[in-house]
Amino acid sequence: MNKLAAVAVSLVAVGALSTAGAWYTGTQLPGVLNNLIDEANKQGADALLGTGVSTKFELVSLETRLFSSTAHYRFSLDAPAKDGEPRHIEILLVDNIEHGPLPASRLMRLNLWPVMAASSYQLEPNELTQRWFDAAKGAAPLTGTGVLGYDGSTQGTMVLTPLDFAPSPTSTVKFSGMTLDIEASKNAKQVQVSGGMDSLLLNTTDDTPMQVDLRNLTVSSEQHLGSGDFYVGDSSIKLATAQIKVGDKPAVLIKDLAQVGSLQESGTSLNGQIGYDIGMVSYDGKDIGSLRTLWAIKNFDSAALQSLIKLYQDKLTPIQQAQALGEEAPELDFSADEETRMKADLEKLLAGKPQLALDNLTLTTVHGQASLRVVLDLDKPESFELAPDELARQTIAKLEAKLSVAKAVIGDGVRIQAALEGVTDAKAIEEQATMMTEMGSGMALGTGLLTLEGDTLQSSLHYADNKVTFNGQDMTVEEFVTLVMSKTGGMGGGLGDDPSAYDSQDGSQYDEGADQPE
Template identity: 45%
Template structure:
């Protein structure tokens, strides 16, 4: 027993010695580590933010070193605008209590026993410019968090934006339950993972013209991000944001509610070319207690030459920095835009040539709306080529620039019926048989008008129109023709539809009268 007790005491003494020695070592290394981290952060921001019209920098104001902990203060200077208004200059002070490793007390209390170099406990410091923000957070620092630096230079921690309740002005108020983000980054932030949670965010205001009250509320947000730097220095990977509901209300009217909103993006790199895909889904749109339908939008890009894109971003950033106008330059009148030098123009054209030489493509893969009985969709894709010269006449330039174009519209007859039936129900119509008859009549009328002009054809229960262009030839709904023939046909069909539209309105008016008379007869019976 005495031997076991002696071993235990010896182990505790050894751990205490390691902790004390480690704390002393961290205290000695801390100034160099902080200096390197700040330089790296400033370099990254200087490389990426100017293209967004922003400029920011971090500096260490003070560092009070003690044996087991240190106190630091940082200043963040911000210049620019994200909302199109005049550039703003802001200055934030961050206070930081740094616990020295290898076993910071806060981590031991949380049963996190993995040794780390240091743990940072940071918070935004109050100043006169931030008084309203601190008041909205009930005096608590609006932004705070914790980050632990590993011996391999990885960083893990939590960022918290605390709950806010504030009247922004006499017409606008904000109610925010806060946002928590957990993150892990590898050395040099080459790989980043983040997960976030938010309960609700509600903004209430008044419309400027009518003075009606309007509110928009986001509930149940989660975010998941897994990205890493590729060989081109762009962050690649997956990001996902989900919202349980988005509710929009104007005046005393019924709210519009979007359920199950999901935004996803995925980027990858192969042989120096970037590929990206972005999707936006709404599970169900609800209005006045009626489920209207769901929607989906998917965009994609392919064959983006990574080095050319990186070069164009760098050139654009430099132009904006040289102009001294940041993002405002792109929002002002054309005469006020920065003038490019011949060298800058040559650099831009060289980057654009290289980008087009990779044959990039952009596609709206799907824009769809789905009701209970049908789905309608639109798709459009364009593949580009490098033209011989940008000085060519516009028709010839377009011919060389567009390698191929595909477009397709598919309208479900069943979905048309669902929409017309819903409109009747929202208008107070309760006779289901009459609603169904009216929906069927309007659906067949729309179908007949589209098919009679040969702008569409019927495929199953859908009205479909498709277009393929390549090599100066057009395939429209399966018919081969030249571009000139297609343009002439489109104009002729458009004129025909205009005449039929006028006839259709008159017929619809007469059929509406007949529909009403039939309804009256039914009521009499």
């Protein structure tokens, strides 16, 4: 009996604590929800800065009971006016909230870790979203669950329901659904997002039929708030394949699309890179080529950059609001104080000797490769009141650029064009590719701005301390500008009246009777 009594006392104690905790949650919930909504609106405004689009998330109503609450939210979006009419949409959500510390849904899964609330939300139908409900056969097309911890952290999952419907008599949509897992610390100082979708198929049978087939999208992001309101960390968006078919033309298949970025903070400086990749593009079952790009920044003062963005944001917000309402937007002008602040921020930013770089741009075709790399180092000038040419000299500390193009890339370009135009005569295509390879490389060499090493066209530039090294030759900035102007001043780029008549090997002209490209 003593053991039974102890168990009974324990159950009563847990029940009393749960009831007290549920009551406490009910009293705190309105303030917590409003804080979360304010943070979401701030993040949304920052993300949409410069797009002309504004969003607002708001709590419409909250019905609170002892162990649960029901909240209704409204999400609205305003876009710049089109044809004189402002564009406005609204989406409604309903949220069933179980009060902590031990919500029933977590108890049923034997999860005894105390939390403030457990949420289960879904989209509500309105005039805009009713067709989505119809496409999901009556189910809510968007649902989600979440948990709010006593430390202010959140953890949840958002699910887009599979859809199979015809939005118009001439179009169909088939969507596999999408799931995103989201975790965030208090005030979203740390955020993790992961998830993806299997497929999205779009088909239209209008005047120009089109089919789009997207497969295997994955999203991953792990970031935290740095010292200057910048999220630093890693993120990626990847799509395995995208196939597009327009009319009766063969399909274009794009494989391994990716956007991968990383932003890090070292002291007060931001350093980061972002890459955009296309693994392979194929047309009518034949590979065309791949593309890789990598951009990078170094030594960007976080506080100065944040201040410049804030100034820009303050100036842009009234313009966006006017655009959304279809009103005349105010001019973007700066007061004397704002100009002083902007110059001070620029001086601080340049004092850190920031660097901008196109670290890698590489196009790889079936038979060759072309690449470009550009690195720009900046420095603080003595004054922003200097003459433009002197200001540029002092601001650009160093510039390096290198271009490399295999001659075979030119021929591959001809083959790609022939495929797009439906040309099937293999012999004629190869003859044209060979001729245009020699002609194109000859024209490039004729400008004097590129050199030939083996079968690769190259050009290099190095600038520092008011001195230029161009393709291995040292010269002053003035001499370099004069050289470029003299080589590009005419349409022929220094080749004479008919640049297409020169051979790339010895500069001699083709015979007049020789076959010329159409």
